[in-house]
Amino acid sequence: QxxxxxxxxxxxxxxxxxxxxxxxxxxxQLLQQEQVAREEAERANRIKDxxxxxxxxELRSPLNPILGWTRLLQNxxxxxxxxxxxxxxxxRNAKLQSQLIEDLLDISRIMQGKLTLNANPVSLAFVIAAxxxxxxxxxxxxxxxxxxxxDPNVASVSGDAARLQQVVWNLLTNxxxxxxxxxxxxxxxxxxxxxxxxxxxxxxxxxxxxxxPHVFEYFRQAxxxxxxxxxxxxxxxxxxxxxxTLHGGIVTAExxxxxxxxxxxxxxxxLPQTAPLMAAVIxxxxxxxxxxxNVHILLVDDDMxxxxxxxxxxxxxxxxxxxxxxxxxxxxxxxxxxxxxxISDVGMPDMDGYQFMQQLRLRPPTQGGTVPAIALTAYAAxxxxxxxxxxxxxxxxxxxxxPERFVSTIISLLxxxxxxxxxxx
Numbered sequence: 067q068x069x070x071x072x073x074x075x076x077x078x079x080x081x082x083x084x085x086x087x088x089x090x091x092x093x094x095q096l097l098q099q100e101q102v103a104r105e106e107a108e109r110a111n112r113i114k115d116x117x118x119x120x121x122x123x124e125l126r127s128p129l130n131p132i133l134g135w136t137r138l139l140q141n142x143x144x145x146x147x148x149x150x151x152x153x154x155x156x157x158r159n160a161k162l163q164s165q166l167i168e169d170l171l172d173i174s175r176i177m178q179g180k181l182t183l184n185a186n187p188v189s190l191a192f193v194i195a196a197x198x199x200x201x202x203x204x205x206x207x208x209x210x211x212x213x214x215x216x217d218p219n220v221a222s223v224s225g226d227a228a229r230l231q232q233v234v235w236n237l238l239t240n241x242x243x244x245x246x247x248x249x250x251x252x253x254x255x256x257x258x259x260x261x262x263x264x265x266x267x268x269x270x271x272x273x274x275x276x277x278x279p280h281v282f283e284y285f286r287q288a289x290x291x292x293x294x295x296x297x298x299x300x301x302x303x304x305x306x307x308x309x310x311t312l313h314g315g316i317v318t319a320e321x322x323x324x325x326x327x328x329x330x331x332x333x334x335x336x337l338p339q340t341a342p343l344m345a346a347v348i349x350x351x352x353x354x355x356x357x358x359x360n361v362h363i364l365l366v367d368d369d370m371x372x373x374x375x376x377x378x379x380x381x382x383x384x385x386x387x388x389x390x391x392x393x394x395x396x397x398x399x400x401x402x403x404x405x406x407x408x409i410s411d412v413g414m415p416d417m418d419g420y421q422f423m424q425q426l427r428l429r430p431p432t433q434g435g436t437v438p439a440i441a442l443t444a445y446a447a448x449x450x451x452x453x454x455x456x457x458x459x460x461x462x463x464x465x466x467x468x469p470e471r472f473v474s475t476i477i478s479l480l481x482x483x484x485x486x487x488x489x490x491x
Contacts, residue, residue, distance in 0.1 A: 128159035164466055169301040171446055173284065176308045180448055183226040183312055187337060190255055190262055191216050193227060197234035198253065201242055208247045216255040220262050221336035225313045233309050236302040237266040237330050245270035264332040273321035273328050281319045282307040356384035357473055361480065365389040366396045366410040366422065376409070379469055393422030400434035407476055412443035412454065419443065420457040427458040438479040442467060
C-alpha cells in the first residue's frame with residue numbers, strides 16, 4: 067500500500083497441482099480396480115465352493131441306489147419283478163454318474179484347449195433325430211411331448227456329428243429337465259441364408275432375468291443351494307457354447323421370465339451346396355443273429371469282475387473267449403494260438419496295456435504280432451487315445467462300455483467298412 071493506504075502492488079502465488087490431481091485420480095482408479103478384482107475373486111471363490119459342494123453331492127447320490135440295490139440283490143430275497151426294477155435303477159444311476167464324469171472330462175479338455183473336432187459334412191436333421199431318440203425315455207416318464215419341425219431342405223454343415231449330437235442332446239435334456247409333467251418341447255430346424263438354425267423351445271419353468279446372461283458360464287446354476295429342486299453340475303450349457311463356438315456358430319438363450327418357458331437357438335454356417343446331405347442308412351441286424359460266431363478273442367483285464375462280464379457279453383454273441391489277467395499271461399497265451407482280435411485293458415500292474423501292446427508288435431505274425439487290438443479302458447482323455455494308437459492298438463473304447471458299440475467296434479476290425487453299422491443286442 068502507498069502512503070494514502072491505496073493498494074500499490076499485488077503479489078500472487080500459484081502452485082501447479084496438476085500432477086497431484088492426476089496422481090489422486092490414478093490412485094482412486096487403482097482402488098476401484100482393486101475393489102472390483104477383489105469382488106470378482108470372491109465371486110469366483112463362492113461359485114467354486116458351490117460347485118464343489120454340488121459335485122460331491124451329484125457324484126455320491128447315484129452310488130446310494132447302486133450300492134443299496136446291489137446288496138439287496140445279493141441277499142436273493144427279491145421277487146423277479148423287484149429284481150427287474152432294481153437292475154433298471156442300477157443301470158440308470160450308473161449312466162447318470164458316467165455322464166457326470168464325461169461332462170467333467172469335456173470341461174477339462176475345453177479349458178486346456180484340447181477339445182478337437184472330426185469334421186465332415188453333417189446332416190443336422192439326422193443329428194437331431196438321433197439326439198431325440200436318446201431322450202425319449204426321460205420325456206415319456208414325465209409325459210412330455212417332443213415335436214419335431216424340421217425343414218428337409220436345410221443344407222449340411224461341416225462339423226463333428228458326435229459333438230453336434232451332444233449339443234442337441236444337452237439342449238433337449240435341459241428342456242426336459244426343467245419342463246413340468248405334461249409339458250411340450252419343440253425342436254425346429256430352418257435355413258436362414260447361409261446359416262442353419264436349430265431352436266429348442268420348451269414350456270418349462272423359464273429363466274429369471276438376472277440369471278439369463280450367465281446361463282452359458284462354467285459351473286453356474288440358477289439355484290446352487292442345498293434345497294434346489296433340480297440336480298446336475300451346471301456344465302451342459304457351457305459345453306454347448308464351446309462346441310458351437312468351435313464350429314464357427316453362436317448359441318443364445320431367451321426367456322420371458324419365470325414359468326414362461328425358454329428358447330435356445332443355435333446357428334451354424336452351412337456348406338455351399340444346393341441339396342441337404344442324405345442321412346446314412348442304418349443297417350440293423352436281428353437280435354436272433356449272433357454277431358461274433360466262431361470269432362476267437364483274447365481278453366486281457368486284471369479286474370476279475372470286469373473280465374467275467376466282458377467275456378460273458380462276447381460269448382453271448384457267439385465268440386470263443388480266452389480271458390487272462392495280465393499282459394504277461396496274454397503274451398504266453400499268444401505262443402499257443404492266434405486270436406482274431408485282442409481286447410486289452412490299459413491300467414494293469416507290472417505290465418500295462420501300452421507295454422503289452424508294444425511288446426506284442428515286436429513279434430512275428432505267427433505269434434500275434436499283427437493281430438488287431440482294441441484298448442478298453444477307463445482312461446478317456448484325448449491324449450490317452452493317442453497313446454493307445456501309438457502303442458499299437460487299432461481302436462480305443464472307454465469304460466463303462468456300451469455293449470452295442472463294443473460289438474460293432476469288433477466287427478469293424480474284422481470286416482472293414484462296417485464300422486458305422488448299428489448292431490442290435
